[in-house]
Amino acid sequence: MNYQAAIFDMDGLLLDTERVCMREFKKACEVQGLPFYEAIYLSIIGRNAAGIEQIFRNTYADDFDRLHNEWRTRYNAVVKHQSIPIKQGVIELLEWLKAMNIPTAVATSTVKDVAIKKLALAGLEQYFDNVTTGCEVSHGKPDPEIYLLAASRLNIAPVHCLAFEDSNNGVRSAVSAGMISYQIPDLVEPCNEVRALGHKILPSMYQVLDELKQQRLDGAAQINV
Incomplete structure (x- = not known):
């Protein structure tokens, strides 16, 4: 990968x-x-x-x-005044990506000022190189525009980006942008149409982290053969 x-x-x-x-x-x-x-x-x-x-x-x-x-x-x-709980495995995954020198960004449908405030109150803003929001694009999710803009701000081609989503609309956006997409469902389970997109569906960020670590190990093993 x-x-x-x-x-x-x-x-x-x-x-x-x-x-x-x-x-x-x-x-x-x-x-x-x-x-x-x-x-x-x-x-x-x-x-x-x-x-x-x-x-x-x-x-x-x-x-x-x-x-x-x-x-x-x-x-x-x-x-705007309370810290919202961070989902399980998020900090661990972000810390690992940081240790691997992988740049990170947020692509959220939330308006800019509210998104920045939420991230700051939760103590997450330090992990991201940029934040792209719904008010900055003409077409929101499920259109791919927001993910394409976030990738361009990182100067990374979309096909070389991991994308993480919980919603069906978000997954459609990320997959349409050509990204390697993971879905960690929250309130809404992926529908059959979305499952057919062929992306990864995992229960939490802990499982995502385990998979990414294993892929690194497998890749290193192949290089050393």
């Missing part, structure tokens, strides 16, 4: 934010007297702000603005 860089999604992959986000959306629906549609909510995971707005406007119509304001106020009150 000839990789020279690693690019990570953030919410639901590095940080356990997706549960926080859905919890606050449910509360916002309750406060505003509106129904919560779980299937529709899960379909927005991995999309950027424009993509989320389009889906929710189609669902909530004239009620969208008041629901959105309630939701964002509640969500930002948490993520």
Whole structure:
């Protein structure tokens, strides 16, 4: 596996934010007297702000603005002031990549200021060479644009980048960019269509790290034969 860089999604992959986000959306629906549609909510995971707005406007119509304001106020009150738990195995993988001198980046659908704040509160900003966000691209995930931009900022060809995602929309984006893609599912299990993409699906970053270490050992053994 000839990789020279690693690019990570953030919410639901590095940080356990997706549960926080859905919890606050449910509360916002309750406060505003509106129904919560779980299937529709899960379909927005991995999309950027424009993509989320389009889906929710189609669902909530004239009620969208008041629901959105309630939701964002509640969500930002948490993520802009509290450290969100880091997902299992993340620190260990990032430390190993750092020791291997592999450059790393974030490609998240979250807007820039919120993404930087989340990473800083969690103490993760030190690990990344750049952060590319949904507000910096014209087409959000599942389009590959955000991953292509993140790779260009690292000056590494997409085919030589590892990509790590939790969501189906994110995996579609990374695979379309031509990257060596791993999926570590969070709230949403990969659907059959996404499984057919042929990428790696593992339960946690611990398993990812074990696999990457083994590949290094196998590669070194072949060189020494």
